[in-house]
Amino acid sequence: MSEAWQALSAVGAIESRGRAGTFIQETSEPSRPVRYLSVGLAPSASGIDLSTSMPDPLLLPSLRTALEAVTGNSLAWTTSYLEDPVLPALEALLRSSWPYDPARLVTVDGALDGLARVIEQVVGLGDRVAMENPGFPALIDLLESRGAEIIPMAMDDSGVLPQELARALEQDPVAVFMHPRAQNPTGAAFTPARLGELVKVLRPFRAIVIETDHSGAIAESEDLSVGSFLVDRTVRIRSYSKSHGPDLRIAALSGPAHIVDPLMARRMLGPGWTSRILQSVLVQLLVDPHSQASVAHAAGVYSRRTFALKAALEEKGVRASPGDGLNIWVEVNDERSALLTLAAAGIRVAPGSPFMVEPLPAQFLRITSGLLPDEPEELAEIAGHVVVAARVLPSARGGIS
Ligand SMILES: Cc1ncc(COP(=O)(O)O)c(C=O)c1O
Numbered sequence: 001m002s003e004a005w006q007a008l009s010a011v012g013a014i015e016s017r018g019r020a021g022t023f024i025q026e027t028s029e030p031s032r033p034v035r036y037l038s039v040g041l042a043p044s045a046s047g048i049d050l051s052t053s054m055p056d057p058l059l060l061p062s063l064r065t066a067l068e069a070v071t072g073n074s075l076a077w078t079t080s081y082l083e084d085p086v087l088p089a090l091e092a093l094l095r096s097s098w099p100y101d102p103a104r105l106v107t108v109d110g111a112l113d114g115l116a117r118v119i120e121q122v123v124g125l126g127d128r129v130a131m132e133n134p135g136f137p138a139l140i141d142l143l144e145s146r147g148a149e150i151i152p153m154a155m156d157d158s159g160v161l162p163q164e165l166a167r168a169l170e171q172d173p174v175a176v177f178m179h180p181r182a183q184n185p186t187g188a189a190f191t192p193a194r195l196g197e198l199v200k201v202l203r204p205f206r207a208i209v210i211e212t213d214h215s216g217a218i219a220e221s222e223d224l225s226v227g228s229f230l231v232d233r234t235v236r237i238r239s240y241s242k243s244h245g246p247d248l249r250i251a252a253l254s255g256p257a258h259i260v261d262p263l264m265a266r267r268m269l270g271p272g273w274t275s276r277i278l279q280s281v282l283v284q285l286l287v288d289p290h291s292q293a294s295v296a297h298a299a300g301v302y303s304r305r306t307f308a309l310k311a312a313l314e315e316k317g318v319r320a321s322p323g324d325g326l327n328i329w330v331e332v333n334d335e336r337s338a339l340l341t342l343a344a345a346g347i348r349v350a351p352g353s354p355f356m357v358e359p360l361p362a363q364f365l366r367i368t369s370g371l372l373p374d375e376p377e378e379l380a381e382i383a384g385h386v387v388v389a390a391r392v393l394p395s396a397r398g399g400i401s
Contacts, residue, residue: 033145035137035354039366042339047346048382050368053184053326055218055242059298061291063245066284070277078276085264085273089283094238094252099225102236102254106264107274111214111239111251112138115177117263118235118253122175122208123148130168130207131177132160134329134355134364136184136214139177152357157322158194159183162201169205176207180224182215182325185355185366187306189221189324199229208259209234215325217243218299218370232256242326243295244285248278302326305379306369312383318390326370330386334394335363341389347382365389 005022017023042051077083086106094105108114115138123129125147131139133152143150151171153164160178168176178198181189190198202209209226213219216238227234235255240248253260267273285291306323313320313330321329332338335351342349342365352364367386372379 033138033141035141038354039137039350042348042351043343045343045346045348047348048371048373049348050371050382051348051350051366052371053350053366053368054246054371055298055326056301056371059294059301060245061285061288061294063281063285065288066281066291069284070280075277081272083273083276085267087276087279087283090279090286093283093286098236098238098252098254099223100228100231102227102231102234103257104260104264105252105254106260107279108237108251108253108267109249109271109274110241110246111212111237112142113249114237114251114253115139115210115212116142117267118210118237118255118259119143119146119148119175120266121259121263122210122235124174127175128171128173129175129177130165130171130173131357132179132183133357134185134352134360135177135357136179136212137354140354140357143177150357155183155186155188157186157188159188159190160198162194162197165198166201169201169207172205173207175210176202177210177212178226179212179214180226181213181221182219182327184214184325185327185350185352185364186321186329187323187325187327188321189219190224192222192224195224195226199226202226202230202233207233211236213238215242216240217295218302219325220299220303221324227254235259240282243298244282244291248282250274250278250282301374302370305372305374308376308379309367309369309372309383309386312380313386313390316387318387323369326368328367328369330365330367330390331362332365332390333363333392335365337392337394338363338365338389341392342385345385345389347385349386 091105108117119142123146128149128151129143130151130153132155151168151173153160153168211226225236227236237251237253239251306328310320310323310328319331335353339351350366352366
């Protein structure tokens with residue numbers, strides 16, 4: 001009994017109210033994704049929405065040929081509950097493009113579904129976990145709703161700093177969450193040297209590494225993975241949302257059998273498997289040279305748009321993160337004033353604070369530079385508004401100064 005009380009108290013599940021006795025803690029709004037929802041709460045603007053981190057619909061590969069190829073013949077193969085959950089053709093393609101040879105490689109319904117399912121397997125109430133700061137708001141929400149204690153890790157342009165990882169690991173987290181490239185919101189990406197340093201720091205500890213390559217083929221950086229060195233301790237998720245379309249709802253997930261097998265068993269009591277029709281569409285898109293060219297073209301366009309905005313901002317002394325992938329992280333004097341200034345110019349962007357596990361020394365905006373116009377004058381005009389917004393100081397009344 002005494003051990004049970006201690007365990008409950010250690011995870012903050014009970015509250016001692018002196019002579020009144022000991023009570024189970026009340027939880028308010030247990031799993032409302034507060035941060036995730038607040039990214040969309042920037043003031044609305046009638047002009048251009050750069051708050052979403054969504055791919056440009058005009059740069060996604062066309063689905064027409066793939067859908068025709070998949071649905072043109074008999075659909076008898078789509079009627080069974082008993083087949084392998086992953087199409088052998090898709091698994092072969094995934095394995096041939098994976099940065100290492102994992103024990104298990106399966107599909108889930110998007111990267112966020114993958115994260116939620118791994119967290120369910122690996123993280124328990126009161127466990128410590130480490131993640132990048134700033135990081136993906138939905139991941140912070142997921143971890144908080146699980147009752148985990150999050151240890152923030154500071155980053156630079158090459159991802160998590162090795163000394164920050166070492167400091168976090170001293171606190172014995174069960175899992176470390178990292179994004180090897182196109183990190184959301186900063187666009188940071190591992191270099192081979194940084195990856196080597198992080199692996200060296202990780203090696204003596206037990207923590208599982210959970211990596212999300214959420215941008216996949218539209219990222220320009222190398223596809224590097226901790227899994228190439230710590231295969232038995234790495235879960236890796238690659239989304240096809242940004243490269244091939246969010247509505248495919250497909251991400252690939254790899255990991256050791258002791259994590260992925262129970263995950264898939266649990267999934268049988270839910271969606272069961274990823275629609276084989278959608279899996280087949282992805283197979284077609286991955287093998288079709290036109291789709292391949294379309295994804296490569298998109299990566300180049302996103303990179304040019306991001307580079308153009310970054311260059312225009314830096315020329316005026318506004319600091320912006322490296323921006324691999326769809327987003328750029330821009331330092332501003334005051335988040336709220338900057339959001340309002342941009343909204344007044346018809347430009348919607350995301351506030352920086354929902355991305356912060358704990359407050360950072362400066363304030364930021366996340367701008368989905370991947371959705372910028374290609375026309376140089378239009379882009380320069382938007383960059384000009386961002387420069388003005390970044391410089392606005394907070395007014396005493398909280399309005400725009
Ligand atoms: C870091 C990160 N992970 C996961 C996702 C969601 O990916 P999916 O559409 O595959 O669920 C996003 C979407 O923006 C993201 O930025």
